[in-house]
Amino acid sequence: MEIDSNPAACQPLLDYFGKLIPLKQEEKELVEAKFHPHTFAKKQFALQEGKVCDHFDFVVKGCLRLFKVDEKGDYHVFQFATENYWILDLTSFHKRIPSSLNIEALEDTLVLRITHRDLLDLYIHAPKFDRIFRVLLENHFMQQQERIGQLFSSTAEERYLSFLEQYPHLFNRIPNTQIASYLGITPEFLSKIRKNLQAKG
Amino acid sequence: MEIDSNPAACQPLLDYFGKLIPLKQEEKELVEAKFHPHTFAKKQFALQEGKVCDHFDFVVKGCLRLFKVDEKGDYHVFQFATENYWILDLTSFHKRIPSSLNIEALEDTLVLRITHRDLLDLYIHAPKFDRIFRVLLENHFMQQQERIGQLFSSTAEERYLSFLEQYPHLFNRIPNTQIASYLGITPEFLSKIRKNLQAKG
DNA sequence: CTATACCCTTAATCTAGGTTAAGAAATCAG
DNA sequence: CTGATTTCTTAACCTAGATTAAGGGTATAG
Numbered sequence: 001m002e003i004d005s006n007p008a009a010c011q012p013l014l015d016y017f018g019k020l021i022p023l024k025q026e027e028k029e030l031v032e033a034k035f036h037p038h039t040f041a042k043k044q045f046a047l048q049e050g051k052v053c054d055h056f057d058f059v060v061k062g063c064l065r066l067f068k069v070d071e072k073g074d075y076h077v078f079q080f081a082t083e084n085y086w087i088l089d090l091t092s093f094h095k096r097i098p099s100s101l102n103i104e105a106l107e108d109t110l111v112l113r114i115t116h117r118d119l120l121d122l123y124i125h126a127p128k129f130d131r132i133f134r135v136l137l138e139n140h141f142m143q144q145q146e147r148i149g150q151l152f153s154s155t156a157e158e159r160y161l162s163f164l165e166q167y168p169h170l171f172n173r174i175p176n177t178q179i180a181s182y183l184g185i186t187p188e189f190l191s192k193i194r195k196n197l198q199a200k201g
Numbered sequence: 202m203e204i205d206s207n208p209a210a211c212q213p214l215l216d217y218f219g220k221l222i223p224l225k226q227e228e229k230e231l232v233e234a235k236f237h238p239h240t241f242a243k244k245q246f247a248l249q250e251g252k253v254c255d256h257f258d259f260v261v262k263g264c265l266r267l268f269k270v271d272e273k274g275d276y277h278v279f280q281f282a283t284e285n286y287w288i289l290d291l292t293s294f295h296k297r298i299p300s301s302l303n304i305e306a307l308e309d310t311l312v313l314r315i316t317h318r319d320l321l322d323l324y325i326h327a328p329k330f331d332r333i334f335r336v337l338l339e340n341h342f343m344q345q346q347e348r349i350g351q352l353f354s355s356t357a358e359e360r361y362l363s364f365l366e367q368y369p370h371l372f373n374r375i376p377n378t379q380i381a382s383y384l385g386i387t388p389e390f391l392s393k394i395r396k397n398l399q400a401k402g
Numbered sequence: 403c404t405a406t407a408c409c410c411t412t413a414a415t416c417t418a419g420g421t422t423a424a425g426a427a428a429t430c431a432g
Numbered sequence: 433c434t435g436a437t438t439t440c441t442t443a444a445c446c447t448a449g450a451t452t453a454a455g456g457g458t459a460t461a462g
Contacts, residue, residue, distance in 0.1 A: 070354035153271035
């Protein structure tokens, strides 16, 4: 693993915020004070079912998955997070209740992490972040709604194709088992889909 | 239809906001200035596919549904909104693009409506609303995530039962066709489920 | 009061996707 | 380099839920 976890490495996050709304110097310093780097080796968990999710993570490098294990023991991926994405269990984070989800590194990963306490603090000292996190949440919400729409009215093949379109940087980076789990199908069926598609063009 | 659309009738909304974060007098006045009552007769559309959604609606009385019509002509309900719920197509609203969704009244309905322009204005004049709408969005997001989880790992019968639990005020208020459409199944299959459940207890 | 539209149910048949099992290929740890 | 774990594929069979069709019930508008 070659990950630079130099504590001054908040730049990607400052860039990200700056694109949403320009930050003043003091706001930048607040970000540097409140967000801390954290690394995870491949297969390491960033959140384990049953624990309260006390952190809001911004991925600088690598890839994480947010997933649930159901009563039958099947895995379901809610979300992948690569560079410049956010990941957490929002429900556990806000309600301060044990999470029913897990977050696991699919690659060696570096995140910038803020705790619940520090985020509230950030909101108080710099209300601009109320707006930033509102916008960020709006974006997440839209993506989720799109996904519900697809689960309702598209076949697994259609969903696979639109996954390839929407996440071209991901499909050759993570195993097909994970993609299947994101699409809500079995790896066997994804394999069948891929074979069919190949037969076409 | 017996709906009081007296323009001073912002009280339910003020109550709603006040429960999240106490409002100052001037903020209350801003709410009264920016939100306007609007009524819809049963079956009337509050938003039509193809138009930009320019309004954020708070339901005071009645019931609306947010739904999509897919390529095959099938209907899929994303959300019902009754008293004290919000409804809009967030994607169209924020991106200012034509909506692919519809909103229709299932009962005679009264909403308090704010336009896109006025909401931005509200954020500028009273940053507290950045926070309020962030919290509101967090709540919506959590509900949606719960729903994705269910679509992944629960059978239609389980989803029906949890719908009954989660929305006890709704199931005897709207037709089963609508509930089926919310659950992502056909009315015929819902009928079968209800029969099975009756056979049990 | 009636007619029309909507709503609910049943039953037969069909299909997208799951399950089980098993082997081949690729990746990884020591 | 080598054994072990993970991943991918194929194929036979199975099931939740869709589709089609049809009859009866119930609002509701005129």
